[in-house]
Amino acid sequence: MFHKIENRLTILIAIVLLAFAGTIIYLKVNEHKLILLISEESNSALKISITNNLQSSLNSETEIIDDEVIRQISKATNSEITIINTEEKESVLKYISDKPFVSYALIELKDKNETTKKYLFAKKESIAIKQKYDSIKKEYSTLVLIFLLFALTITAALFVQIVRPISTIIGSFVSN
Numbered sequence: 001m002f003h004k005i006e007n008r009l010t011i012l013i014a015i016v017l018l019a020f021a022g023t024i025i026y027l028k029v030n031e032h033k034l035i036l037l038i039s040e041e042s043n044s045a046l047k048i049s050i051t052n053n054l055q056s057s058l059n060s061e062t063e064i065i066d067d068e069v070i071r072q073i074s075k076a077t078n079s080e081i082t083i084i085n086t087e088e089k090e091s092v093l094k095y096i097s098d099k100p101f102v103s104y105a106l107i108e109l110k111d112k113n114e115t116t117k118k119y120l121f122a123k124k125e126s127i128a129i130k131q132k133y134d135s136i137k138k139e140y141s142t143l144v145l146i147f148l149l150f151a152l153t154i155t156a157a158l159f160v161q162i163v164r165p166i167s168t169i170i171g172s173f174v175s176n
Contacts, residue, residue, distance in 0.1 A: 009166075013158055017151045024143055028136065035133055039100035042126065047105035049077045050122050054107070070120075079124035083109070089119055096123070101130035 053073045074081040084092060089106070096104050107120040 009158065009162060013155055017147075017154065020150070021147055024147065028140065028143070032136060035129060035136070036100050038129060039103065042103035042124075042129075043105065046077060046079060046103045046122060046124060047107065050079075050081075050105050050107060050120070053077060054120075074122070077122065077124070079103075079105075079122045081120060081122045084119050084121045086117065086119070092121055101126050101133050 050073060053076045070081050070083070093106070096102055102123055102125050104121065104123045107122075109118045109120055
């Protein structure tokens with residue numbers, strides 16, 4: 001009989017620990033999603049800013065690849081701007097994909113024949129988002145260690161304080 005109580009308490013401990021772990025994981029995933037949403041918003045704001053500056057900087061005589069225009073747009077948007085080829089596009093996107101703290105804009109530059117041969121690539125790194133992203137990565141490993149220690153402590157404490165005394169009491173009733 002006391003084995004049933006011991007098993008039920010063990011299941012209760014496991015459920016409490018899983019609920020605790022689930023809550024922490026849920027909060028951390030939502031925090032990571034928030035950083036990704038902020039990054040997407042920053043990307044679209046940078047693209048809009050560059051597009052607006054691009055239209056105001058260009059006239060019929062100005063060529064988009066002109067270094068002075070690129071410098072003006074870079075200064076106005078506070079970002080690094082480079083012109084890349086179509087072949088470089090994939091490698092740049094791959095490099096940026098796992099860095100949510102880097103805001104970027106990739107704008108097609110069409111020639112007179114309306115074909116895309118080059119892209120205007122702008123990037124701007126947010127120090128605050130980078131620090132938060134790095135701290136989240138560190139917190140994951142810290143939380144795993146804390147959770148394991150917490151689980152071990154709760155399990156040991158409950159067995160020593162509750163399960164063994166109850167098992168002893170029930171065992172004495174059964175033997176009498």
